[in-house]
Amino acid sequence: MFDIHNHLIYEFDDGPKSLQEAVDMLKEAEAQGITHAFATSHFQEIIPITMEDDYFRKLEELRNRLEAENVQVQIHSGSELFYHHFMNETVKQHRVCRLNGTSKYVLFEFPLYLKPTGYEEAIFQLKMDGYFPILAHPERYTFIQQDPEKIVDILKLGALLQVNTGSILGNFGRTAQRLARQFLELRLVSFLGSDAHRKEGRSFSLKPAIDEIRHIVDNGYIEELTHLNPAKILNNTEVESPPIPEFKNGGLFSRLRKIFTF
Numbered sequence: 001m002f003d004i005h006n007h008l009i010y011e012f013d014d015g016p017k018s019l020q021e022a023v024d025m026l027k028e029a030e031a032q033g034i035t036h037a038f039a040t041s042h043f044q045e046i047i048p049i050t051m052e053d054d055y056f057r058k059l060e061e062l063r064n065r066l067e068a069e070n071v072q073v074q075i076h077s078g079s080e081l082f083y084h085h086f087m088n089e090t091v092k093q094h095r096v097c098r099l100n101g102t103s104k105y106v107l108f109e110f111p112l113y114l115k116p117t118g119y120e121e122a123i124f125q126l127k128m129d130g131y132f133p134i135l136a137h138p139e140r141y142t143f144i145q146q147d148p149e150k151i152v153d154i155l156k157l158g159a160l161l162q163v164n165t166g167s168i169l170g171n172f173g174r175t176a177q178r179l180a181r182q183f184l185e186l187r188l189v190s191f192l193g194s195d196a197h198r199k200e201g202r203s204f205s206l207k208p209a210i211d212e213i214r215h216i217v218d219n220g221y222i223e224e225l226t227h228l229n230p231a232k233i234l235n236n237t238e239v240e241s242p243p244i245p246e247f248k249n250g251g252l253f254s255r256l257r258k259i260f261t262f
Contacts, residue, residue, distance in 0.1 A: 001206060002036040003036070004038045004099070004134075004162060004191050005038060005137075005164070005191075006040060007042070007080075007195070008022050008025065008039040008062065008075065009041050009059060012055065012058060015041065016197075016199065019062065019065060022062055023062070023065050023066065023069060025196055025199050025203050025204060026073045029073050035072065035073060035074065037073055037076070038075075038077070038099055038107075039077060040078040040107055040193075041096075043081050044081075045087075047090065047096070047097075052095075056077065076101075076234070077095075077100060078097075078098070078107060083108055083109060083110050083111070083119060085121070085122055086125075087108060087133075088122070088128075091106050091129075091131060100233055102236065104130055104131045104236060105131070105233045105236075106131050106134065107136055108136065109136040110141050111141075114142075115143035132158075132160065135154060135159045136193070138161050139163055140176050156244070160190040161183065161242075162189070163189045163191075163193075164195045165210075166194070166202070166209075168180050168184075168209040168213060169208060169212060187243075187245075188242050188244070189225065190229050191229055194209075206226070210222055
């Protein structure tokens with residue numbers, strides 16, 4: 001299984017504090033059946049060359065330690081790029097911003113509690129430059145929680161969605177949990193990620209999340225989320241955008257509002 005969103009580079013962002021902690025996290029990942037994980041550290045608009053070099057040096061150090069300890073999880077490079085108006089320019093200049101270093105896939109995040117301005121143009125520019133933008137944990141953003149129909153607008157721009165397994169399990173509150181599950185039920189999600197940060201309290205949770213959603217999605221869709229779609233990142237082939245369903249009697253927007261009003 002693939003887990004495409006995690007913070008695994010030690011002493012770098014808010015992830016593990018030591019190399020050993022990162023290794024211990026990945027031993028837990030292996031125990032859950034995860035074979036591939038992406039080390040998506042936080043990056044902002046300005047990325048000093050020394051910072052990018054430090055990331056790749058520590059990534060190689062982590063890979064070497066995993067090999068030495070016979071941990072059978074392959075680690076791929078990447079970032080969780082914080083939203084800004086010129087993400088496409090940052091991505092062009094820094095390979096760390098592209099998942100697996102050479103693919104056209106870009107994982108990015110919005111601010112959690114503020115509605116971003118100009119994101120439509122920013123996503124459009126990424127698409128125009130040939131990239132495949134992936135929005136991290138859409139279920140956690142306040143502006144989407146308050147107006148779930150915004151997710152349809154984002155999908156129509158060509159972005160793909162990655163839901164956090166912790167949201168599925170209720171670790172980020174009831175609203176995020178209900179949104180995550182509804183997005184999955186509607187098959188709007190293309191990827192899952194543990195968004196693991198540390199050994200204790202917020203580590204890998206892909207297997208328990210999959211067990212939790214087996215009653216609302218079929219095995220074929222789980223295979224897409226955990227293997228078929230992520231493998232396309234490594235092969236740099238396109239993941240098809242999910243079809244946006246239409247509903248009568250008020251449409252999808254009314255249904256989502258009804259579900260998430262409590």
